[in-house]
Amino acid sequence: MWLPILFLIIGVGLGLLTDIRIPDVYADYLSIAVLAAFDTLFGGIRAYLEEKFDEKVFLSGFFFNVLLAALLAFIGVQLGIDLYLAAVFAFGVRLFQNIAAIRRYVIDKKYISKKLAKWRRN
Amino acid sequence: MKIKQKVIISLVFGLIGLMVAIQFQTNREPDERDTRDLWEIRSQLQEEQKFQQNLYQQIRDAEQTIDQYEETSESEKVQTLKDSLEKLRSKAGLTDLQQPGIVIDISPLFVENENGQPYPSIAPDLLNRLINELNTYGATDIQIANERIVDITPVRSVNGETYVNNHPLPSVPLKIKVLATNPERLKDYMEVSQSKDDFAIENLDMEFTYEEKVNLTGYQGPVQINSMQVLEEAGEE
Numbered sequence: 001m002w003l004p005i006l007f008l009i010i011g012v013g014l015g016l017l018t019d020i021r022i023p024d025v026y027a028d029y030l031s032i033a034v035l036a037a038f039d040t041l042f043g044g045i046r047a048y049l050e051e052k053f054d055e056k057v058f059l060s061g062f063f064f065n066v067l068l069a070a071l072l073a074f075i076g077v078q079l080g081i082d083l084y085l086a087a088v089f090a091f092g093v094r095l096f097q098n099i100a101a102i103r104r105y106v107i108d109k110k111y112i113s114k115k116l117a118k119w120r121r122n
Numbered sequence: 123m124k125i126k127q128k129v130i131i132s133l134v135f136g137l138i139g140l141m142v143a144i145q146f147q148t149n150r151e152p153d154e155r156d157t158r159d160l161w162e163i164r165s166q167l168q169e170e171q172k173f174q175q176n177l178y179q180q181i182r183d184a185e186q187t188i189d190q191y192e193e194t195s196e197s198e199k200v201q202t203l204k205d206s207l208e209k210l211r212s213k214a215g216l217t218d219l220q221q222p223g224i225v226i227d228i229s230p231l232f233v234e235n236e237n238g239q240p241y242p243s244i245a246p247d248l249l250n251r252l253i254n255e256l257n258t259y260g261a262t263d264i265q266i267a268n269e270r271i272v273d274i275t276p277v278r279s280v281n282g283e284t285y286v287n288n289h290p291l292p293s294v295p296l297k298i299k300v301l302a303t304n305p306e307r308l309k310d311y312m313e314v315s316q317s318k319d320d321f322a323i324e325n326l327d328m329e330f331t332y333e334e335k336v337n338l339t340g341y342q343g344p345v346q347i348n349s350m351q352v353l354e355e356a357g358e359e
Contacts, residue, residue: 003128007136014136015143022148034145037138044131055127062134 028077029070032084036065039091042098049105065091215272216340219263223301223336224309230294231327242325243293246279249286252317253277256300259311263301263338267292270341287343294326299336306332 022030040062047053069087076083158166190202211217230242253271256264264271269286277286284291302308309330312318318328 003132004135007132008139011136011139011141012143013139015140016147019147020144022144027145027148030141030145030148034138034141037141041135041138044134055130059130059134062137 028084029073032069032073032087033066035088035091035095036069037062039094039098040065042095042102046098046101046105049102214341214345215263215270216345218340219301219338220335221263221301221338222332222334223263223299223305223338224312225331225333225336226298226300226312227329227331228294228296228298228321229327229329231322231325233325239325241293244284244291244321244326245324246277246284248317248320248324248326249277249284249291251320252298255315255317256308256312259302259308259315260304261300261302261308265299265338267296267298268339270339272341272345274345274347275341287341299338301336301338 040058043061044053044058047058069084069091072087073084076085187202187206191199194202208217212219228244233239249266253264266286269275269289269291271286275287277284279285280290300308309332312328312330321328
């Protein structure tokens with residue numbers, strides 16, 4: 001569990017240190033891609049906690065979601081419809097659901113472990 | 123979890139971190155830096171100092187007037203008041219003046235044209251432009267034909283005729299008298315001004331002559347300032 005967090009920190013550090021900037025035109029695509037990435041990240045954590053984690057699903061989900069979000073934004077720009085809002089909405093809802101699931105899982109685990117400890121003491 | 127799995131997930135996490143960092147940096151506004159060099163700052167400082175001196179000068183003038191009021195006797199007070207009033211009246215353009223200035227002769231400019239040409243007249247827009255230009259180049263008092271230009275003078279078109287101070291302007295040729303603190307300089311400016319070209323387009327010729335004594339009549343009409351009010355509280359004492 002520590003290795004991914006280490007890599008996350010390395011990635012953030014790398015991004016901040018290299019001073020890469022995306023042109024304003026593509027900033028929308030990146031922001032939607034970041035949202036998709038967050039969604040995948042929390043989805044992955046949730047799946048891991050629920051012990052249903054599959055790296056194929058995780059990997060394909062990450063790339064597919066990011067690309068789909070960018071594509072949706074692109075089509076939206078071409079058609080003059082704010083289609084990226086659909087992606088923002090979908091990912092936003094899923095993000096909250098995933099975080100809620102993670103929270104519930106963590107609470108359950110603590111509760112059960114406490115109960116178990118109590119039971120053992122008795 | 124297998125080691126291969128861990129590595130793949132870690133790489134994805136690293137990618138996500140990179141994306142977030144780039145997004146963060148893209149949205150961050152670059153800091154506004156002061157890029158002025160020493161000379162620019164110095165010249166700006168000088169400008170501010172000049173402004174400050176100007177303000178001090180104004181304060182000194184006002185204080186002098188106050189001193190005059192306070193130190194002098196009743197009759198002199200009245201005299202000071204009268205002086206101030208006269209000064210203000212002359213500033214507002216209500217008094218006759220005789221000062222060095224320039225006289226602009228506006229005459230029709232005839233061009234060879236087989237169709238003939240209509241007799242030229244001065245449009246209000248043209249006149250307004252001329253007045254603006256004269257003011258830009260330091261004119262203090264202007265009189266068009268017999269109409270003294272004051273702060274509330276309207277220049278407008280009424281039934282196709284140009285009215286100044288609500289009186290119709292006589293047809294060309296006519297004289298525009300202009301007073302300035304530096305009339306010769308004003309004349310030089312006007313010789314090469316945009317107005318000369320603009321008037322030429324309307325078939326009007328301008329000629330500038332400098333005169334030692336230019337007589338201006340005061341503004342005769344009533345000064346109505348309906349939209350102006352006396353401010354009760356004029357700053358702190």
